[in-house]
Amino acid sequence: MKARRLAVLSAGAALAVVLVVAGNPGELVRRARYLEGSAPLELARRRAGGSGTAFDRDFFVFVEAARRSLPAGVHGLVIFTPRPSPQALYLASYVLAPVPVLVEPDGVPPRWLAAVYKLPPPEGWRIVARLPAGALLARP
Amino acid sequence: MSGFAASLGPVAAVLAVAAAAGWGVAAALVPRGRTARPERFAWGLAAGLAVVALSVPFAFTLRLPPGWLPFLLICALAVLPARLLAARETVADPPQRPPDAAGAVFTAALVAGLLAYALRALTEPMWANDYLAIWGFKGKTFFAEGAVPQRLFQWPSLSFSHPEYPLGLPFLYAGIAYLAGRWDDHAMALLFPVLQAGTLLLLFGWLRRRGAGRTLALGAAALLSLFEPLYRGFTTGMAEVPISFALVLLGTSLCDRIDRTDRSASRRLVLASVLCAATKNEGLFFVAAGLIVAAISAFSRRGVFARAAAFLALPAALVAAAHRLLRGSLPLSDFDFSWLRRPGELLPRIGESVAAVLENVSPLGWVGLAALALMIAAGRPSPPGTRLIALAACGVAAYLLLPAFAVRGPAWLVQTAFFRTTAALAPLLAAGVTARLIPLWPSGESSESGEGRGASARSPGAPRPSTRAS
Numbered sequence: 001m002k003a004r005r006l007a008v009l010s011a012g013a014a015l016a017v018v019l020v021v022a023g024n025p026g027e028l029v030r031r032a033r034y035l036e037g038s039a040p041l042e043l044a045r046r047r048a049g050g051s052g053t054a055f056d057r058d059f060f061v062f063v064e065a066a067r068r069s070l071p072a073g074v075h076g077l078v079i080f081t082p083r084p085s086p087q088a089l090y091l092a093s094y095v096l097a098p099v100p101v102l103v104e105p106d107g108v109p110p111r112w113l114a115a116v117y118k119l120p121p122p123e124g125w126r127i128v129a130r131l132p133a134g135a136l137l138a139r140p
Numbered sequence: 141m142s143g144f145a146a147s148l149g150p151v152a153a154v155l156a157v158a159a160a161a162g163w164g165v166a167a168a169l170v171p172r173g174r175t176a177r178p179e180r181f182a183w184g185l186a187a188g189l190a191v192v193a194l195s196v197p198f199a200f201t202l203r204l205p206p207g208w209l210p211f212l213l214i215c216a217l218a219v220l221p222a223r224l225l226a227a228r229e230t231v232a233d234p235p236q237r238p239p240d241a242a243g244a245v246f247t248a249a250l251v252a253g254l255l256a257y258a259l260r261a262l263t264e265p266m267w268a269n270d271y272l273a274i275w276g277f278k279g280k281t282f283f284a285e286g287a288v289p290q291r292l293f294q295w296p297s298l299s300f301s302h303p304e305y306p307l308g309l310p311f312l313y314a315g316i317a318y319l320a321g322r323w324d325d326h327a328m329a330l331l332f333p334v335l336q337a338g339t340l341l342l343l344f345g346w347l348r349r350r351g352a353g354r355t356l357a358l359g360a361a362a363l364l365s366l367f368e369p370l371y372r373g374f375t376t377g378m379a380e381v382p383i384s385f386a387l388v389l390l391g392t393s394l395c396d397r398i399d400r401t402d403r404s405a406s407r408r409l410v411l412a413s414v415l416c417a418a419t420k421n422e423g424l425f426f427v428a429a430g431l432i433v434a435a436i437s438a439f440s441r442r443g444v445f446a447r448a449a450a451f452l453a454l455p456a457a458l459v460a461a462a463h464r465l466l467r468g469s470l471p472l473s474d475f476d477f478s479w480l481r482r483p484g485e486l487l488p489r490i491g492e493s494v495a496a497v498l499e500n501v502s503p504l505g506w507v508g509l510a511a512l513a514l515m516i517a518a519g520r521p522s523p524p525g526t527r528l529i530a531l532a533a534c535g536v537a538a539y540l541l542l543p544a545f546a547v548r549g550p551a552w553l554v555q556t557a558f559f560r561t562t563a564a565l566a567p568l569l570a571a572g573v574t575a576r577l578i579p580l581w582p583s584g585e586s587s588e589s590g591e592g593r594g595a596s597a598r599s600p601g602a603p604r605p606s607t608r609a610s
Contacts, residue, residue, distance in 0.1 A: 001580065004518045007514055008580060011512070011518065012363065012511070015363055015508055015511040015515075016249070016363060019363065019366040020366060022368050022369070022504055028256055028259055028260075031260060031373075034264075035259070035262065038144075038264070039143060040143050040144070041143055043147070043324060046144065046264060046265055046326055047326075049264070050264035050265055050267050051267045051373070052264075052267030052268070086269075089300065090269055090300065093272075093277055093301075097277055097284060098284040098285040100291065100295070105297070
């Protein structure tokens with residue numbers, strides 16, 4: 001019994017050390033500082049500074065601005081970007097939900113709006129709103 | 141901290157109300173007594189969150205305004221019968237012992253683990269790709285649209301959101317948002333440390349009821365609380381933490397049902413089966429694995445397996461049927477099971493999958509696994525421990541095999557999903573491994589004679605009730 005207990009205690013101690021080291025205590029201090037600095041900000045600003053937008057923070061600012069500029073009853077939004085990626089699609093779809101989003105499709109479905117990010121607006125489209133690094137557009 | 145702190149309040153209040161409502165439901169799920177109280181909190185939390193989630197499709201179906209009215213209606217439908225069917229058995233309390241130094245250290249470690257995960261979860265709004273693309277996306281769509289739009293299941297352009305996944309977690313998000321009055325994906329992350337707390341309470345309470353000493357149960361909960369691969373910022377918002385809670389609910393209630401520890405074990409099994417099936421697709425797999433474990437454990441006892449199977453399978457089948465009604469039949473989009481017809485090509489892919497796993501385990505991971513193996517080897521045979529470890533082993537085997545069927549190749553699935561999905565088995569494994577250690581550190585082992593202790597405290601896992609009728 002004693003040997004078994006000793007084995008369990010040794011294994012438990014080793015496991016505790018592994019878990020503490022893997023848990024990276026230094027990272028917790030950085031997180032606490034980050035939270036202290038970001039907590040007073042509004043929700044969108046907290047997301048803008050977070051990990052989910054790190055691939056392109058300007059893109060999040062653009063999408064959030066598009067969300068705030070969308071007219072009521074819009075059927076969907078097509079986003080044109082020079083760097084389409086799954087992350088851009090996921091982030092835009094989430095931020096704009098429940099408005100359906102397509103990134104870089106072949107065409108713009110009827111009654112949908114379009115948004116261009118870091119690209120010039122196409123000829124003939126009406127600008128609904130100017131956005132940071134882009135514009136919200138409607139069919140002519 | 142005004143912005144975030146102010147938004148945290150309503151979500152905390154919703155979770156507290158859900159837990160309070162669940163506490164009422166748990167009267168029918170968990171025996172009475174001080175020893176059973178941590179389990180009652182855990183089952184109450186599970187039941188309360190299930191009510192919050194269920195209130196959303198309930199409101200949509202009856203065309204009620206989602207929020208407090210449907211929530212209170214379901215509360216009434218759940219709590220009132222629960223009061224009538226309240227468990228009458230009482231768990232015999234083990235004798236009180238003065239707190240020891242080890243217990244104090246484990247309590248401190250447990251609090252540190254809880255605080256560490258709270259900090260990781262609440263540092264920023266939930267952000268993982270799977271949260272944005274799947275769980276949060278659907279929840280936010282339900283909340284903002286006030287309905288379950290069929291485009292989620294029909295449009296090919298939305299296939300990234302995995303329409304074939306269960307809707308329990310998105311409904312829970314929408315339910316919390318309706319009750320809190322807004323969609324706040326930062327404050328809503330509070331759900332995850334609360335789920336961790338529920339898991340730890342369940343682990344501690346179940347081990348205590350099954351005869352573990354307080355220090356042993358605290359030690360197991362403390363180690364689990366520090367398990368960063370599960371309790372980290374990245375998994376916050378995804379389904380791993382919720383399914384890990386559901387799996388340990390399933391495993392422990394299955395063991396209780398097989399060992400007939402108390403009359404309400406079957407009710408717990410029903411709720412756990414629903415939660416597993418409603419949270420992740422593999423929830424159904426674990427229900428099936430539970431059926432096999434029950435068949436092996438109770439084969440010789442007439443009728444026990446049949447009843448356990450019914451309590452396990454029927455609720456999960458109902459959840460699956462409800463999903464089928466709502467969205468039709470949808471295939472698992474990441475997998476191609478036609479490899480089963482080509483075993484010559486499948487076997488090398490399984491090898492590739494296993495090799496990718498072995499390559500990606502860190503040296504620290506190997507040390508942890510060796511420590512775990514030593515703990516299992518040093519423990520004593522225990523029927524519930526064996527069952528729980530068998531369930532976890534079924535999960536590991538499935539997660540090892542699944543990458544072989546991945547459309548994008550075994551290495552891709554191993555790198556993107558294997559380690560976080562297997563991490564969700566940790567609470568189940570912790571319960572199983574610790575159950576084997578109970579004979580080494582039983583409750584009230586030193587000065588106490590054992591009088592007044594539950595029967596299972598003396599003989600862990602024996603098919604005798606650990607409760608007495610009040």
